[in-house]
Amino acid sequence: MTPSVSRQHRILAVTNQKGGVGKTTTVANLGAALADAGARVLLVDMDPQCSLTLSWGLRPSELSATTCEVLADPEADLASAVRALGGPGARLDLLPASRRLGDLEPRLAQATAKEVYLREALGGVLGEYEVVLIDTPPNLGVLTINALAAADGALVPLQPEFLPLQGLGDLKATIELLRRYRVNPALDIVGVVATMASRRFLLEREVLQAARALGVPMCATRIPRSVRFAEAPARGRPLVRWLPDHPGARAYRRLAEEVSDVRAAA
Ligand code: ADP
């Protein structure tokens, strides 16, 4: 099975309930790569830790309109909460997060129809964008469920040195429930992407083989391990924009080609 993310997969939840596997890095770099290839892209920060927002040089505490306000008030204007990230790309915007999202989370978990708040909020702006990438927290709580309910597909970064397959099985089961209960009948995992990869590890090959055995499509692109990824956020931009010729930046541009029909979207 190879990933097939065509135009109908334009909203991707980048998710894995394990922390530190490269979700936020993938959203930032893949988003920039897609925008630079000509797509209009919206990034959505659904993590109360605000890593994506911070990595673009924004200070969450100074933002009054964020995912929290948009989810808390169905009448809130999402478009006015969105920040333009600039750069050479067609259009790259961010719906930022603030730490208030963490305060909202338990209230949202009690709300009626709690799964669909993000989907409803995004509805009004979808015509503006060809690709929406949603960054998620490292759990399968109500914020991640909102991302999955809003998405056409899940893109799963997986750090192959660890044993993350239990997590992948749990994610598959959650997606199955969202389908069965008609929260998102068409949702599926569109691809697992190996991050922080190095072919030298036998374990890596075993893990990727096991992921295939779970029936989950693997992306052909592997993101190499490099400390440059961790250095980029301090510069307020992802590696794709900071060092575009770096092998890690090139890998994310290949992933952009792989997961989206950019030429069709441009
Ligand atoms: P998550 O969002 O899943 O918690 P992050 O994207 O924040 O993961 O990545 C965790 C840490 O690993 C960060 O410090 C990040 O800069 C770093 N990192 C991400 N991708 C890579 C990579 N390919 N190689 C090396 N370090 C990486």
Ligand code: MG
């Ligand atoms: Mg993160």
